[in-house]
Amino acid sequence: MEKPKKNVLWFDEIGIEDVPLVGGKNASLGEMTKAVVPLGVNVPFGFATTAEAYFYFLATTGLDKKIEETLKDLDVHDLKQLSIKGKEARDLILNSQLPQDLQQDILVAYKKLSERYVLAGSAYVDTDVAVRSSATAEDLPGASFAGQQETFLNIVGPENVLLAVKKCFASLFTDRAIVYRQEMGFSHTKVGLSAGIQKMVRSDLGASGVMFSCDTESGFGDVVLINASYGLGENVVQGRVEPDQYYVFETTLKTGFKPVIEKKVGTKLVKMVYTANPKLPVKNIATTKKERESFVLNNEEILTYAKWSMIIEDHYKKSMDMEWAKDGRDGKLYIVQARPETVQSRKDLKVLENYVIDPTSLKLHGASKINLTVLIKGMSVGSKIGSGKVNKILSVKDIGEFKKGEVLVTKATDPDWVPAMKKAKAIVTDSGGMTCHASIVSRELGIPCIVGTKSRGSSSTTTIKTGMEITVDATNGIIYEGVIDDLITAPRPAEAGPGFAVETFPVTGTKIYMNLGDPDLANRYSLLPSDGIGLMREEFIWTTFIHEHPMYLIEINQSDRVVNVLSEGFRKVAQAMAPRPVVLRFSDFKSSEYRDLKGGERYEPSEPSSLLGWRGASRYYDPKYIEAFRLELRAVRKAREEYGFKNLNVMIPFCRTVEEAGKVTSLMAEEGLRRGPDFKVWLMAEIPSNIILADQFNRYVDGYSIGSNDLTMLILGCDRDNDSVSGLFDERSLAVKRAIKHLIDVAHSDGKTVSICGQAPSVYPDFTEFLVRSGIDSISVNPDAVKSTKHWVAQIEQRIILEKATGRGVAENSEYTW
Numbered sequence: 150m151e152k153p154k155k156n157v158l159w160f161d162e163i164g165i166e167d168v169p170l171v172g173g174k175n176a177s178l179g180e181m182t183k184a185v186v187p188l189g190v191n192v193p194f195g196f197a198t199t200a201e202a203y204f205y206f207l208a209t210t211g212l213d214k215k216i217e218e219t220l221k222d223l224d225v226h227d228l229k230q231l232s233i234k235g236k237e238a239r240d241l242i243l244n245s246q247l248p249q250d251l252q253q254d255i256l257v258a259y260k261k262l263s264e265r266y267v268l269a270g271s272a273y274v275d276t277d278v279a280v281r282s283s284a285t286a287e288d289l290p291g292a293s294f295a296g297q298q299e300t301f302l303n304i305v306g307p308e309n310v311l312l313a314v315k316k317c318f319a320s321l322f323t324d325r326a327i328v329y330r331q332e333m334g335f336s337h338t339k340v341g342l343s344a345g346i347q348k349m350v351r352s353d354l355g356a357s358g359v360m361f362s363c364d365t366e367s368g369f370g371d372v373v374l375i376n377a378s379y380g381l382g383e384n385v386v387q388g389r390v391e392p393d394q395y396y397v398f399e400t401t402l403k404t405g406f407k408p409v410i411e412k413k414v415g416t417k418l419v420k421m422v423y424t425a426n427p428k429l430p431v432k433n434i435a436t437t438k439k440e441r442e443s444f445v446l447n448n449e450e451i452l453t454y455a456k457w458s459m460i461i462e463d464h465y466k467k468s469m470d471m472e473w474a475k476d477g478r479d480g481k482l483y484i485v486q487a488r489p490e491t492v493q494s495r496k497d498l499k500v501l502e503n504y505v506i507d508p509t510s511l512k513l514h515g516a517s518k519i520n521l522t523v524l525i526k527g528m529s530v531g532s533k534i535g536s537g538k539v540n541k542i543l544s545v546k547d548i549g550e551f552k553k554g555e556v557l558v559t560k561a562t563d564p565d566w567v568p569a570m571k572k573a574k575a576i577v578t579d580s581g582g583m584t585c586h587a588s589i590v591s592r593e594l595g596i597p598c599i600v601g602t603k604s605r606g607s608s609s610t611t612t613i614k615t616g617m618e619i620t621v622d623a624t625n626g627i628i629y630e631g632v633i634d635d636l637i638t639a640p641r642p643a644e645a646g647p648g649f650a651v652e653t654f655p656v657t658g659t660k661i662y663m664n665l666g667d668p669d670l671a672n673r674y675s676l677l678p679s680d681g682i683g684l685m686r687e688e689f690i691w692t693t694f695i696h697e698h699p700m701y702l703i704e705i706n707q708s709d710r711v712v713n714v715l716s717e718g719f720r721k722v723a724q725a726m727a728p729r730p731v732v733l734r735f736s737d738f739k740s741s742e743y744r745d746l747k748g749g750e751r752y753e754p755s756e757p758s759s760l761l762g763w764r765g766a767s768r769y770y771d772p773k774y775i776e777a778f779r780l781e782l783r784a785v786r787k788a789r790e791e792y793g794f795k796n797l798n799v800m801i802p803f804c805r806t807v808e809e810a811g812k813v814t815s816l817m818a819e820e821g822l823r824r825g826p827d828f829k830v831w832l833m834a835e836i837p838s839n840i841i842l843a844d845q846f847n848r849y850v851d852g853y854s855i856g857s858n859d860l861t862m863l864i865l866g867c868d869r870d871n872d873s874v875s876g877l878f879d880e881r882s883l884a885v886k887r888a889i890k891h892l893i894d895v896a897h898s899d900g901k902t903v904s905i906c907g908q909a910p911s912v913y914p915d916f917t918e919f920l921v922r923s924g925i926d927s928i929s930v931n932p933d934a935v936k937s938t939k940h941w942v943a944q945i946e947q948r949i950i951l952e953k954a955t956g957r958g959v960a961e962n963s964e965y966t967w
Contacts, residue, residue: 200341354477388581683929701748765803
């Protein structure tokens with residue numbers, strides 16, 4: 150083979166188009182050096198050997214033919230044979246000499262790099278570098294596995310750099326890389342390897358981690374996810390620690406409103422540092438109590454990384470997976486790698502997965518009845534469910550014993566585990582976070598995974614035994630004892646494959662909104678084809694995150710906590726759905742439910758019928774509760790004005806009189822919340838007076854949302870939860886339909902909108918048709934009914950259009966009008 154045109158290229162000489170020349174990792178480093186470093190992103194400088202130099206090395210030493218012969222007829226599913234053959238190929242490279250001209254070019258470049266980092270007035274010293282492998286088939290969208298080749302850190306001195314380069318070349322033949330190429334259809338000797346020699350960031354003295362420009366679970370794109378731990382980043386990548394987790398919302402950075410950061414401190418039990426022992430260059434040491442309880446990055450550093458993520462994502466025009474490091478010597482921040490995110494970025498949002506455990510299809514082996522026992526809980530990765538027999542493997546040396554279709558249970562995984570992971574039905578690990586190796590690979594493989602069980606209590610490797618049959622429910626982060634044979638209940642096209650429903654969603658004139666309680670589910674549900682949130686239930690935030698009665702919290706001077714927690718919940722939902730509208734229903738606990746909150750017994754009456762008692766609007770202006778309601782209003786204003794989410798609107802529940810509507814809206818105005826083009830106030834239409842006096846309520850609201858459950862009970866005078874009369878409860882009653890039709894007509898006469906957020910449209914298709922034909926503006930249903938309602942409403946609307954076009958329309962039913 151002829152000598153290459155160039156053995157070495159500097160980062161500022163290469164770009165993303167040079168993947169065939171320097172591999173994906175180094176091409177990206179070059180691209181960032183030229184494109185984003187000028188925009189303020191810090192990327193350590195360096196150079197790369199070319200793929201041509203690698204092929205030149207193989208050809209001049211005859212290694213290409215020797216390696217082909219070694220790997221000929223290799224069965225990668227035979228893990229013992231794979232281990233033997235892989236070591237033979239690596240040894241062939243390590244025992245060979247690099248061509249003299251290649252050695253010389255590397256050493257000259259290394260000297261120039263060292264000179265670049267010599268402090269002014271100081272004598273020359275060899276600089277410390279990271280030597281990174283970059284394969285020409287690596288880090289490509291649709292063809293990327295985490296860590297196929299090796300990286301060697303803290304390399305100092307010419308001879309050590311040459312040895313590290315040769316080790317990089319050899320790492321092209323690790324067991325995991327061999328399996329990867331065969332699975333992806335790449336020839337073993339046609340894939341080139343480039344070694345990147347990059348100035349070292351001493352994160353062993355500082356911190357490091359990974360960062361994604363999207364939510365790795367839901368695919369929600371308007372967020373930056375950062376994981377952080379002390380020391381070298383290997384512990385975060387390999388899942389050996391539970392790192393800090395930070396979410397930064399991009400919209401709040403772009404718009405100039407208060408930046409939003411969600412922070413969760415990780416346990417970070419150990420950190421990886423360097424040693425003076427060349428045979429054991431790194432080791433894990435215990436973190437201090439202060440380090441475990443503190444956040445690794447401060448807010449300014451978090452926001453710096455978030456801004457860099459947005460710059461990098463904007464340049465590449467796709468979601469990105471980045472590694473970062475903080476140098477402990479001077480506190481400077483750096484991005485050390487960036488590659489396309491390979492799971493969410495290539496998802497077709499019209500392909501939705503819906504995995505549920507259906508009690509009617511549970512089959513426990515050897516059990517006579519359905520009885521799932523929870524073994525342990527952890528952090529969910531993805532939203533799938535898998536079951537099978539456990540094979541607990543504690544050392545990578547033993548992965549040859551792992552069989553296809555088993556559930557892998559281990560402490561943590563790294564790239565050496567990939568051959569076994571590809572065979573697994575599901576994966577469970579003791580440690581790790583949402584961006585650890587097990588999480589990333591399981592997402593790419595499309596298998597259920599639960600990580601970090603140790604941080605949730607007892608560890609999986611002590612609780613779960615080899616041979617046990619378990620179910621890994623990654624939708625809820627729960628591991629059950631027992632095997633579920635049939636996981637999927639939703640109908641699906643046969644061609645879609647197990648668990649998938651492939652759908653295209655029509656545009657409808659009637660908007661399809663969604664009901665939501667848990668703000669933490671907003672990102673996931675934002676991908677559903679809804680037009681917004683028609684009912685956000687505030688009560689969920691109280692019972693899940695606050696727990697105390699609002700007046701009790703005011704008494705103990707924790708008003709700010711109420712405002713902050715509520716506004717955070719409102720913000721999460723508004724952020725996830727933006728720019729689609731979100732309608733928040735103000736608190737609508739009954740007195741009996743308020744009494745269940747801490748301190749509630751001191752402020753709540755004992756009412757014989759709390760359903761018809763002190764609830765909804767009647768509380769808000771009452772001297773005994775008015776200050777608590779003001780906290781809700783301040784939380785709404787904070788979400789809208791500090792965070793900038795002007796898509797957040799509100800709804801007044803259980804408002805008995807027109808005078809009450811006036812009092813509540815006046816209170817809102819006092820707190821800076823006035824109706825206008827970008828702020829709508831709705832009324833929950835659930836009392837007959839709301840219907841009868843709609844023409845007067847119209848003065849105070851922009852629209853209505855029908856609460857069909859309470860409205861039906863109050864029109865028919867029957868409690869749906871009372872077995873004696875529940876049979877009479879029916880939202881399809883003519884009395885209820887007349888009330889709804891009247892409300893729509895009267896509201897529309899004043900330019901007001903009407904929605905419905907009760908259960909009836911989800912349950913009764915004929916009731917949905919009645920609503921659409923009556924001219925309702927929107928229908929709000931639970932998330933699991935969004936898709937079906939969207940399709941059904943589209944069919945109704947098409948039928949109405951056809952009827953009008955042919956003159957064969959259905960005559961208006963006079964039964965529905967007063």
